[in-house]
Amino acid sequence: MLADVSTGAKPQWRAYVVSLGLGLLLFFLMALDQGQLLSLIQGQVAYTQNLIHESVHDSRHVNGMPCH
Numbered sequence: 001m002l003a004d005v006s007t008g009a010k011p012q013w014r015a016y017v018v019s020l021g022l023g024l025l026l027f028f029l030m031a032l033d034q035g036q037l038l039s040l041i042q043g044q045v046a047y048t049q050n051l052i053h054e055s056v057h058d059s060r061h062v063n064g065m066p067c068h
């Protein structure tokens with residue numbers, strides 16, 4: 001099958017922006033979050049429970065991110 005080239009090459013800006021946003025969000029969650037994201041839902045308790053930090057804790061160490 002030949003690719004359909006009749007539509008031309010449209011820039012995929014939306015895909016680029018969404019991918020960048022998701023990548024930055026995942027990087028934030030893996031490397032930087034100390035309860036900020038869940039504090040939007042849980043309030044102040046999120047900073048003491050630190051659920052995202054605890055679930056990605058080993059990944060932080062493996063990737064050399066500062067942790068504790």
Ligand SMILES: [Zn+2]
Nearest residue numbers: 057061067068
């Ligand atoms: Zn640690």
